[in-house]
Amino acid sequence: MTNSAGKLAARNKIAGGNRMELLLFRLKGRQLYGINVFKVKEIIPCPPLTSLPHHTAEVRGVAHVREGAISILDLGMAIRQPPMENPRENFVIVTEYNRRTQGFLVREVDRIVNIDWEEVHPPPKGSGKNSFLTAVTQMDNQLIEIIDVEKIIASVDPLAQGVSSELLTDEVKAVAANYHILLVDDSSVARNQVERNLTETGVQFTSLTNGKEALDYLNGLADEGKNISDEFLMIISDIEMPEMDGYTLTNRIKQDPRLSSLTVLLHSSLSGIFNEAMVKKVGANFFLAKYDADELARVVIGEIKKAEAAKW
Incomplete structure (x- = not known):
């Protein structure tokens, strides 16, 4: 080696x-x-x-x-x-x-x-x-x-980047509000960036600050008998977070039959081969390096279209 x-x-x-x-x-x-x-x-x-x-x-x-x-x-x-x-x-x-x-x-x-x-x-x-x-x-x-x-x-050096108008089609706008995303990030700046993105896209969202808080929240919903796939379109999670990082959160989600169907996007300022290897190891569905508004919106819109197609 x-x-x-x-x-x-x-x-x-x-x-x-x-x-x-x-x-x-x-x-x-x-x-x-x-x-x-x-x-x-x-x-x-x-x-x-x-x-x-x-x-x-x-x-x-x-x-x-x-x-x-x-x-x-x-x-x-x-x-x-x-x-x-x-x-x-x-x-x-x-x-x-x-x-x-x-x-x-x-x-x-x-x-x-x-x-x-x-x-x-x-x-x-x-x-x-x-x-x-x-x-x-x-x-x-x-x-x-x-x-x-x-x-x-x-x-x-603030990022002033919004979602491109050509991505926000009438088709997306008509159905986006029917979908809910769980956002997890300990950085207030990063959360605000993604929240603005999701608001422009038109989806609902719930924001939490670390992996442990998110896992407790999801487990609570599952304990109430709720179908997590019905509750959330996907989860967008940072990697670096206190108490529980995004890798561990993803691994716990994918190992729990009640949660494993939840689509996970890891969204981090970390980048490179290291992340690609870990994304595969823990079973995340997507990885995006922060921050490109259109890249993030494309993934969210892609999941919306996939969910809409599954209804027919």
Whole structure:
């Protein structure tokens, strides 16, 4: 087995077991922050930066790395901390989110840890809607704050993408409201994106924030004797979520005869071969990388048309 194949197998095992690898880093002070290792392409000393006109202050400039020219975002400034002094003395975490490569300027990188998603929890309710945290966990008696990177990117470079009008035919509009979708995502920004998409398409939806909450909800309906296929056209789920990830949620759904007929679309800022392998392993019906409004709408509309055809 090649080294890359070995790493892929190891990562499949981690994700399939409701576990994640978390890259820990510091900004100002001793507080530890984390992001999923699967989104990290490399960590480098901060290269020379070329300033950009007309960009928000958080974007400290553009750097040339192996990916080409990428924007370097001061992660501390993005979460309302003072700017990093002397960027060249700090580090850049090069990541890929939502099909885009960008660098995050941090003071220092600490280590990589392996964590059970059950040990990762939603941020405290008192953190408020403007918080840039998506989850928290604890290790060695120290709180680790997991940053909602999608929210940060959206605050600096928002996606303004709606569903193309040619997809929303009169045929779809006439029947879409008869269908209900379960949406599961811990990121408020990602949920809002998909909710706008579903609203434009015309379907009803219920939004939940993590896999455990979704599984409990579905089990509750099944325990009441309801046919899940009658309740929902499909489920659209993120992969990275506290308490239970999307892979584990999908696997539990597909292993339960009461739920297994439910169509599952995994919708994630993670991408690549790793995801394709895991999607097949857990039995998901679709995988889409975030975020393309038309791609998502096409899958939803395809399921609506399939359900309509089955009536005849």
